[in-house]
Amino acid sequence: MTSPPTQTYDAIILGGGAAGLFAAATAGQRGRKVLVVDHAPRVGQKILISGGGRCNFTNIHTAPDRYISANPHFAKSALGRYTAADFLELIDAYRIAWHEKTLGQLFCDGSAGQIVDMLLDECAKGDVAIATGHPVRDVGHADGRFSVTFGNRTASAPALVIATGGPSIPKLGASDFAYVLARRFGLKVVEPRPALVPLTLGGDEMLFRGIAGVSTDVVARAGKAAFREAALFTHRGLSGPAILQASSYWRLGEAVAIDLLPDRPAGWLRTAKRDQPRVGVKRALGLPERLADALAERLALAGELANIPDRALEAAERQLADWRFHPNGTEGFAKAEVTVGGIATDGLSQKTMEAKTVPGLYAIGEAVDVTGWLGGYNFQWAWASGRACGEAI
Known part of the structure; x- marks a missing residue:
């Protein structure tokens, strides 16, 4: 039985996610003959589950300083040439209703x-061919052409x-395929690790598991980064937007510092003692009841403020403003929304996303060592890098 003849294209895109489809649509509408290959039964699997099923498709505050990379300047070119406003113009052209939820995060209604x-409609306008349900069996390169074998x-x-993409959310079929392929072509890979991921606690800090489900507004700090949003105590540790943000900057062995009462001025507990001496310390904290109980117990504070020495109140203020948690890990790629690390940017053109040493080879989206904050930034990188690539191939 003879094998079917090799089909020829101008470009083959491996991956039918946000970046791959946008690059395909861009190139196809420029007259390029494009094939998208994806192992999943349908494209856009990660898009479909994003934003609670409503897709946080961009962020109006997108800027290069909201991305993590070994080269913090790499993303500037693509992000500057295709902005959140540009993508929003496309959304509006399709009459997709949207709303801003918080902090510039835009979602579908x-x-x-x-x-x-x-x-898919944009791809259809460019006559893009899409093959789904076919894992890539082999990738070759000879005489200036790449060959991809998938299915038969x-x-x-x-x-x-x-x-x-990266290995985050493996239940959707995510893997390290991008890194394996990149290394085959001599590209370096920055060590990948889970990002935008819940942190786990152990040892003495396991006591906080007793308040699983409690959420409160905090400022969470990891490294030099600080984020003010909600933190959520879970049966395994810490989660919520503030923690997910901080997790991208956290390294094993480091502490995460949390200001549990970010709006309180210095000396607020002593002021409360003076103004309302008969108020109990738990009530004075003004936090969810179970959290206030747990914190008061850890601070060894009980009873009315009038009965607590000022020195003890000052120490409590300092600790509440800089409570140090020492995570023993994360919930891993299974729960990570994205991946920090990936194909090293020093081997890619920031204008076209093409490999400097392998003409015709490109890398885009989450596969690359560019990771955005929570809230639509990673989708905007997918659109921007996809557009840059699609305009070049």
Whole structure:
């Protein structure tokens, strides 16, 4: 039985996620013959579950300083040439209703499926071929062309785009395929680790598991980064937007510092003691009851403020403003929204996303060592890097 003939294209894009589909649509509408290959039964799987099913598709405050990379300047070019406003213009052209939830985060009023449908429509306008349900069996490179074998088919093209993301959320089929392929072509990979991920606590700090489900507004700090949003105590440790943000900057062995009462001025407990001496310390904290109980117990404070020495109140203030948790790990790639690290940017062109040493090879989206904050930043990087690549191939 003879094998079917090799199909030829101008570009083959591995990965039918946000970056891959946007690059494909961009290139296809420029007249390029494009093939998208994805192992999943349908494209856009991660888009569909994002934002609670409503897809936090961009952030109006997008800026390069809200991305983590070994080269913090790399993302500037792509982000500057395709902005959140540009993507919003596309959203509006498709009459997709949207709203700003908080902190510049934009969501669909309807469902994330609207974004996938829009991307597929954009691909259709460029006659993009899409092959789903076919894991890549082999990738070759010879005589200036790349060959990709998937299912019982083989395709070749002078351009190959790695858009298969990182290993976060493996239940959707995520893997380290992008890194394996990049290394085969001599590209370096910055050590990948889970990002935007809950942190786990152990030892003495396990006592806080007794208040699982309690959430409060905090400022969480890891390294030099600080985020003010909600923190959530869980049966395994810490989660919530503030913690997920801080997790991207946290390293094993380091502490996460949390200001549990970020709006309180210096001396507030002593002032409360003077103004309302008969108020109990737990009530004075003004925190959710179970959290106030746990903190008062850890601070060894009980009873009315009038009966607590000023020195003890001052010490409590300092600790509440800088409570140090020492996570023993994270909940891993299974619960991570994205990946920090990836294909090293020093081997890529910041203008086109093409590999400097392998003409025709590109890497975009989460596969690359560019990771955004929580809240639509990673989708904007997918659109921007996809557009940069699609305009170049």
